[in-house]
Amino acid sequence: MRRRLPSGWHLVLVPMSAVTVLPFVWMVLSSFMTQGELNRFPPSVWPEALDLGGYRTVLQGSDFPRWFLNSVLVSGAIVIAQLALCSMAGYAFARMRFIGSRITLVLVIATALIPFQLTVIPTFLIFNKVGLTDTLGALIVPQLSSAVGIYLMTAFFQSFPKELEEAARIDGCSRFAVFFRVVLPVAKPALAALAVITFITAWNDLFWPLVAISSEANYTVQVGLTTFQGQHKADWPAVMAGTVLTTLPVLGVFLFGQRRFVQALTGAVKG
Amino acid sequence: MSNVQALSRAETAAPKRRPDRRKLADNVTGWSFAGPATVIILGFSLIPMAWALMLSFTDSDLMTPGRNVGLDNYRALFQDPVFYQALRNTGLLVVLYIPASLIAGLLVAVLLNRKVRGIGFYRACFLVPYIASATSAGLLMGYIFDRDFGLMNGLFVKLGLPVQGLLSSPSQAMFVLTLIFFWTRFGFSVVIYLAAIQEISKEVLEAAAIDGASRWATFWHIIVPSVRSMTIFLGVWGLIDALQFFDLIVTTTKGGPANSTVTIVYYVWQLAFSFFTAGYGAAVAYVLFAGTLLLIIAGLLVARRRGAMR
Missing domain, CATH: 1.10.3720.10 (MetI-like)
Structure with missing residues (x-):
């Protein structure tokens, strides 16, 4: 049965995946069009020639490169911090017994249910009070660790065999030495999954940067692109070029770490 | 409860000091591993949550703390x-x-x-x-x-x-x-x-x-x-x-x-x-949050009942 019908399934799946991906294909195509091709009705489907005007406007006529760099810095810092902090916390919750460990883990995971719009106003006030609003630090600090990250790492270490660590403990290694020398090297699949999912979330964040950042020099690429579109209403090729450049990093990370990403989503990260 | 009893017994009995110290060490290592991540998450969720609740009873404009207006924001919301x-x-x-x-x-x-x-x-x-x-x-x-x-x-x-x-x-x-x-x-x-x-x-x-x-x-x-x-x-x-x-x-x-x-x-x-109108915004956010929780609980109850019927 399975062998006889494969082409039949493709007939269903090809149009479905085309509908989901074709808008992005057209996004790339339209970024190489001229304003004339996009500002007429109906718009062109295929560019007449590769026009780089849109990319020139974005890269030379706006602060886009700066925003891109800001996003790289912010997302990079968040990924590194979460890898360190979430893996340590996950290891502690999975392996150690200490006062309040159970209730703390439950509380941490429960915070995933608290919507950001509830906490955003006071969070803004906190950062305003310490004078951190409108800095990249304001974007990094609240995301130094995450409930999802801790959950993912706790689940990973719980399913992970203890023998290796116990051997090292008997040899007289401290908890810290065991963690950094024995545990972390074998936790690479989980760390990779966490890195991919954290990077994509951090890179794509719009709500908090929109609230916390006010000067153009500190925009992330998402906030910059949003305002860019407001200022260049008629320049669709430039907007599309900016959209392509903004999407490329996440697309790259996703295609590179697709397996890990899917594992992180389904919570099925194994050693 | 049994933990507390075990602890106090350990305190009175001198020879059992050792496991006690061991326990303290375990707590220190445990919290030094889990502490930083936990403090950030809970600090950026529980404190703002409580703060938002207080804000929702004021007429804060984001820049000044605002006066206490009691339940006015919640009343205004329904109109x-x-x-x-x-x-x-x-x-x-x-x-x-x-x-x-x-x-x-x-x-x-x-x-x-x-x-x-x-x-x-x-x-x-x-x-x-x-x-x-x-x-x-x-x-x-x-x-x-x-x-x-x-x-x-x-x-x-x-x-x-x-x-x-x-x-x-x-x-x-x-x-x-x-x-x-x-x-x-x-x-x-x-x-x-x-x-x-x-x-x-x-x-x-x-x-x-x-x-x-x-x-x-x-x-x-x-x-x-x-x-x-x-x-x-x-x-x-x-x-x-x-x-x-x-x-x-x-x-x-x-x-x-x-x-x-x-x-x-x-x-x-x-x-x-x-x-x-940050105070009013906080009130709207709280109503949404309460509504979300109610919907989730209702949904889970329905799902459980369906499951029991099968």
Whole structure:
């Protein structure tokens, strides 16, 4: 049965995946069009020639490169911090017994249910009070660790065999030495999954940067692109070029770490 | 309780000092591993949560602390037409999006669960809109669904259909946004369902095939019940996701035309950061939060009752 019908399934799946991906294909195509091709009705489907005007406007006529760099810095810092902090916390919750460990883990995971719009106003006030609003630090600090990250790492270490660590403990290694020398090297699949999912979330964040950042020099690429579109209403090729450049990093990370990403989503990260 | 007793007994009995010190050391190591991450998460959720509650009883304008106004914000909310509109818009999104993403997600996952070449490629295709930022997706779709220049109206004209208002039409904009939201999100349900279907044991499926079960019977009596827990998870997750619908609106309609795409979260943002009525915004946010919790609890109770009936 399975062998006889494969082409039949493709007939269903090809149009479905085309509908989901074709808008992005057209996004790339339209970024190489001229304003004339996009500002007429109906718009062109295929560019007449590769026009780089849109990319020139974005890269030379706006602060886009700066925003891109800001996003790289912010997302990079968040990924590194979460890898360190979430893996340590996950290891502690999975392996150690200490006062309040159970209730703390439950509380941490429960915070995933608290919507950001509830906490955003006071969070803004906190950062305003310490004078951190409108800095990249304001974007990094609240995301130094995450409930999802801790959950993912706790689940990973719980399913992970203890023998290796116990051997090292008997040899007289401290908890810290065991963690950094024995545990972390074998936790690479989980760390990779966490890195991919954290990077994509951090890179794509719009709500908090929109609230916390006010000067153009500190925009992330998402906030910059949003305002860019407001200022260049008629320049669709430039907007599309900016959209392509903004999407490329996440697309790259996703295609590179697709397996890990899917594992992180389904919570099925194994050693 | 037994822990406390054990502790006090250890204190009185001198020879048992050692395990006591050991316990202290365990606590120190445990907390030094878990502390930093925990403090950040709880600090940035519990403190703001309490603060937001206090704010919701004031007329804070974001810059000054504001006076205490008691329950005035909550009272005003029930007479605020924009709040009701936001409630309706958000409700429409939830009612359309959750069933659509569950049904489409499961159907596609079943289709993908075969030994056909290129499954990884298809799965990647369905996930691309999910990983692209709402900014990119919003700008792209905002253009495609633009009334005057968009590809969609271009297609309608080619097919001999009348040009539609789409994102510029108060009656259509929320539906178009729901469609865009669905497009960006449904890949997630596909992936979750696919993982769950792959866990169903081959023996069960083979036994069903031997018994002559039709495809439809297999789907309805084996696959659907087996992925029930994932359906519940995706339902709750979809609810949280849909109630927090924000980014796509910023990059497409900005709540317009005529407030027809203002969702609750967008309204909270407007209230606090455009209209500078932070106290009132906090009250709206709290009502949304309470509503979300009630809906989740109700949903879980219904799911449990259904499960008990089976």
